[in-house]
Amino acid sequence: MTATERSGLGPARTEIRDTVIRMRADLAHRWTLAELAQDAHLSRSRLGGLFVEQFGVPPIMLLARLRVREMARLLRESDMTVDQIGVRVGWRNRGHAAEQFAKTMGVTPTAYRTEYRQQTRQTADDLTGCLWCGQPLPATDDDRKTRRSDGDPLIHG
Structure with missing residues (x-):
């Protein structure tokens, strides 16, 4: 219509x-x-x-x-x-x-x-934050690995 x-x-x-x-x-x-x-x-x-x-x-x-x-x-x-x-x-x-x-x-x-x-x-x-919660993520974790943006276990447990 x-x-x-x-x-x-x-x-x-x-x-x-x-x-x-x-x-x-x-x-x-x-x-x-x-x-x-x-x-x-x-x-x-x-x-x-x-x-x-x-x-x-x-x-x-x-x-x-x-x-x-x-x-x-x-x-x-x-x-x-x-x-x-x-x-x-x-x-x-x-x-x-x-x-x-x-x-x-x-x-x-x-x-x-x-x-x-x-x-x-x-x-x-x-869209640079976590896709799961939207929180901003540091560029790397303590091991200098790139953080995941799909629910980082270091942030979300």
Whole structure:
């Protein structure tokens, strides 16, 4: 069941589903409402109305959200610059990409990447203790052997 179906709006019409699939498949394309409507064999106003019914936003706003979502994924998973990512998802201007990202996510793309990497690093640092109880472990025991992190018998008896 889709989020739209759970919301009580019913399943997406084929034209709407196909339009979203086309947008997702080519985020870098400079989609226009006229082009999307023509591809869906609907008028611009009908397409816009169906999108608002189905998703609560017009097609171009949904496209912006899809771009932000992909931009966030690329910020997390790649070392591409914000400019490169912006172009890849369809924004030619870094300022516009950053503005749209910040409007949707509440932080700039650079801050998002920094926060994500700090959280990931912190999570990795948190895993340096005993996996059984979480207590920090010294690097070596008295015999200079590496301590086990899966329930060290010298700590847990």
